[in-house]
Amino acid sequence: MFTGIVQAVGTLRRREPRGGDIRLEIATGELDLTRAAIGDSIAVNGVCLTAVSLESQAFAADVSGETLARTSLGNLSVGDRLNLETALTLSTPLGGHLVSGHVDGLGEIVERSPDARSERFRLRAPDSLARYIAEKGSICIDGVSLTVNRVEGAEFEINIVPHTLAATTIGEFRPGRKVNLEVDLVARYLERLLLGERAAEPAGGGLTREFLEQNGFGARR
Template sequence: MFTGIVEALGEIVALQPSGGDLRVRVKSHGLDLGDVALGDSIATNGVCLTVVELPGDGYWADVSRETLEYTTVGEWKLGSRVNLEKALTPQTRLGGHLVSGHVDGVGEVVSRHADARSERFRLRAPKALAKYIAHKGSICIDGTSLTVNAVDGDEFELNIVPHTLERTVIGGYSTGTRVNLEVDVIARYLERLLLGDKAADSSTGGGIDMAFLAENGFLQR
């Protein structure tokens, strides 16, 4: 688990396709790896990666085909900058929100404009994830815990302060930038709990729709 508070910026310095998936080397500028061991997890642009080698100035990690399909990892190039965060410990300050590092999908920056000293971003999420994004709720963008300022269908807005612009990859976003999205895990569990015993019924598709809400008394017919 992570908090979504980025600790350092890293750089992709090697990409090695291997048997249909990928091995990556990340140079960890400014990230203390003194307490990191093989098998530990590091969130890399919001993707939980397992450390398989520690060459001294960074780490190697393997990326599965599943991860390549659902994240932006397949778009990384040599020199790409990435947000880094080590897994939390019982002593870690929970400055953001609980983040698993399991990316739900890829969003896209729709617009960016100045708002006093901050920057206002509008992003579009995959339609299947829109129901989990709420006004003033939390969302993780490329590993950064952020507050949703406005929601309009499958689009939402973020207000990014100067510190975050400087210390994360968000400062380099422009219209069309694709980003890793992880919705609040509490919303996902709440959906399953509302299904009750029907959660085990494959005919529900694993989700809640308007018909389900009406049938179970959450909506007036």
């Protein structure tokens, strides 16, 4: 588990194909690895990876075919900058929100515009994730815990303050860029809980307006 508060920006040092998947070697910059051990989890652009080798300022991790298919890690090039965060502990301040490091899908930067000293971004999420994104709710974008300012369909807006622009890779975001999205854990589990016994049915039995109305949610009185 992570908090979505980026601890350092690293760079991709090496990318090595390995039998259908890849191994990444990442220079960690100012990330503190003194307490890290092989097998520990480190979030890379919001993706939870397992360290398979460690140096004082670098680590390597294997990236499976499943992760390559669902995230932007397969598009990385040597030299790309990466948001890094080590796993939280029971003494870690929860400055962001609970983040699992399990990416739900890829979003796209649609628009970027200045807003006083901040930058405002509009993003498009996959249609399948739109129902989990709520105004003033939390979302994790490339490993950064952020607040959703506005939602319209599958598009939403975020406002990035100067510190976050400087301390993460978000300052590099431009329209057309693909980013890793992880929706709020509470939203995902709430959907499953509301399904009740229907959750055991084969895939395809998700929440619908008809289902909610039949079970007393949103019904007119």
